[in-house]
Amino acid sequence: MIIQPYLHFEGRCEEAIEFYKQAVGATVEMLMRYRDSPEPPVTGCEPQGDYQEKIIHSSFRIGESVVNATDGFNSGQSSFKGFSLSLTVGSDAEANKRFDALAVGGQVTMPLSKTFFTSSFGMLTDKFGVNWMILTVPQ
Structure with missing residues (x-):
């Protein structure tokens, strides 16, 4: 499945x-x-x-x-609520690159930073309204 x-x-x-x-x-x-x-x-x-x-x-x-x-019903009103796409990458440099690229025209909700569970984690909503979580593979 x-x-x-x-x-x-x-x-x-x-x-x-x-x-x-x-x-x-x-x-x-x-x-x-x-x-x-x-x-x-x-x-x-x-x-x-x-x-x-x-x-x-x-x-x-x-x-x-x-x-x-x-494009669905082509209504011009997309809505992405209640979920995020989680992108896991292999390095902090890759996390920075992807985070910065996805943030263009969007809104950062949590800046990319070190957390207790990984060396890089951040959240954003891209310019289409899709929520993303970016993180590195825990070391």
Whole structure:
């Protein structure tokens, strides 16, 4: 069994994917636009506005993990509450690099610092509203 996060960017999925490519080295494994779907959206689940170029489904790899993402209903109002993506890296230098990159345009909620459980830990909300926890592998 596998659990993978599925993020709904509500119209900003492509922008988010490009951001994560730069910030955390994400690599796209699959990307399908609504126009490429063999079937129209299910009645009642149609995205808002001009959605044909929007992303119906994508998956991208960050390290050993896969994140799925979509433009969803293309509402322009994404909401990521009640969870964080936790990114564990191998060194303090890597933690700093990834933390700083994800923080661009976002908000730091806990600066990256030494804690009782690891040499680097910090929390932030990126510019898309996704909450992140960055930490190094405990030594």
